[in-house]
Amino acid sequence: MCISFISSKSEETKRLEQRRNRFTNESTATINRPIKSINEPNQPLIGTCEKLEKNYLRLTSAPDPSTIRPLAILEKSFSFVIDKYKSNNDWSYVNSQLKSIRQDLMVQTIRNDFTVLVYEENARIALEMNDREQFIQCQTQLEILYDSGCNNTHLQEFLMYRLLYLLLLNDYKKVNRILIGIDQVTKSDDLNITLEFCSAFRRKNYNQLFILYKHLPRLACCLVNLFIDIYRKQTIEILIWAFLPTFPIEIVTTMLVYESNEICQEHLHSLGVKFLDNTMLIDCKTSRTSFNKN
Known part of the structure; x- marks a missing residue:
């Protein structure tokens, strides 16, 4: 009786042990089962x-080749998108399309002259549309592409944009580095005007600055426009402290390159500048206390 009980208990223990081992083996097999990758390791995605x-669309997982366009399709896509943009000027559309092209280039590690073309054109359109974020993204990548030996035919143009952007951010350390490099290249007329603009800016010669602003290349003007109201404001503050009792708005409009007296007056009002009743004359004394310095 006792022997039978012990034997039964021994058999039950064996069964439990076998079940435990089977469960462990199955769990381990499940855990260690390799995840199938879309691409072979160390192989470039095509x-x-x-x-x-x-x-x-922002990538949230490994890119799927069926959703990525190869170089030949991207070249056709770029031409198609740019032609469509020229006909409708839809920035929302072209911005999304160009970012998608850039993403497809990036995930396939395509860094060639076509990549440079895409980033250059994207940067120019971003400047036209006053999209500072997209311009900076493209400009940053272009620095890397130029340094890697890709086509740098338009290096001077984008060197000019980078110089202006850093200057207007008051990042003089990086500005000085660029100026050292510029000394070693043949300067175009556009670059020479930009250098004169930079010189006036650093000397805080705002009168000369705005004169030169009117002669900058079109897209360089677009870049300066991202910051221009900051320096208009500084100049206006100087004027209301330099003159009494009044100052004509026509001079401000011309000096600071506003499109019209009305646009100039609207901006001055937003800064707290006061005018004599029913006139276009700035009341300098009153404006000194109401001027918004923030």
């Missing part, structure tokens, strides 16, 4: 998508 238009 897309297979053939869509010319594809909206930008």
